[in-house]
Amino acid sequence: MNTSSPSSTIRLYHVALSPFCRKVRLVLAEKRIEVELVEDRFWEPGSEILRRNPAGKLPVLRMDGRLLAESQAICEYLDEVQPQPALMPHAAIERYEVRRLCAWFDDKFNAEVTRPVMTERVWKKVMRLGYPDSRTVKAGLSAIRYHLDYMKSLLEHRRWLAGDVMTLADFAAAAHLSCLDYISDVDWTHSAEVQEWYAKIKSRPAFRSLLADHLPGVHPAPHYALLDF
């Protein structure tokens, strides 16, 4: 951690392979907002997470002299203060659809897939909490297929998840799927539409920082950083 950086430096306290941190990283990068990434291994002694965010959650963004928490609130704030390139559409009903889908991934997909699978296959190992529970992993991986089918049903008549332009909803979804892809838990052959969508978003410059992530002790799948997967 570079303690000498001036207070005007924008800094994101994050952890690799957190879908909520990744969503904010994607938004910052897409809007070309320079940010200093500081890893907060909040499960280790000495973490100051509660001082930065009383909710005890990451990410926390230090910006404009404040500490900002809650990934969706942060992303909407960034889109309002730095409107270009826009990640929210103009029409109210389209904005509704973006927010509905962000909640779909950050709430439902997270509860059914990301949290159980990542907890068992990554966080238990990193935090030394014991062995993974294979039934939980299996249930999560089974739930992915339902979600990929749902995404396919959207992408059959839309270019992006919420409509014909790329929005925050695509970043929310890609943030979750990219964590699972790191440990090779997404079967991209399940839907050509979803694979094509992920290839489009993965090839954006904003995605580069995520593809360079490396969590000590947990190696990325060989195809993880490949744009042709």
Added chain:
Amino acid sequence: MNTSSPSSTIRLYHVALSPFCRKVRLVLAEKRIEVELVEDRFWEPGSEILRRNPAGKLPVLRMDGRLLAESQAICEYLDEVQPQPALMPHAAIERYEVRRLCAWFDDKFNAEVTRPVMTERVWKKVMRLGYPDSRTVKAGLSAIRYHLDYMKSLLEHRRWLAGDVMTLADFAAAAHLSCLDYISDVDWTHSAEVQEWYAKIKSRPAFRSLLADHLPGVHPAPHYALLDF
């Protein structure tokens, strides 16, 4: 269910004592949008919840010929299409604070208090799922105190939770607390600031429909509908 109502009727599929349904009901009432409330007892055979919302959650709002889901996305949509009275401030940083606090209650407060306490003390009885687990109830009621302290810390230098005007954050918080108040699980003597805030919001006309709720088999606390509690 009134099947003869025209398709232009705004209809909310909801369940009493759901904080997410209550948040949307408060917003609709505050904005004087007439709505037909239709109870969806989604745990009983014949519920069409999945046809209305593939996420399988309430509330669902039928409006403008569409079925809208996800309470936060619905509330922001309502505030955009019917801006008066405004429930979101103008400044980006103030809007951020409203959204952060909505997430605080709908995510953290819900996981630590509302969901465990209401599941054990209300939904298990209503859905015939067995007896309440007293340790879960006790943990939830203990967590309330921490949250009341957090609200007190905000209200010591703000008139409302997110600042000096009433916003969606107050409705989100009041929606959760009103469910717990129905079963008498909020100790209002814990903080004079929080009690005063709740008295202010409870006395608004928008709150009346919530105070008239009655869930068969689960009786409201005697003080539940009293404005002087």
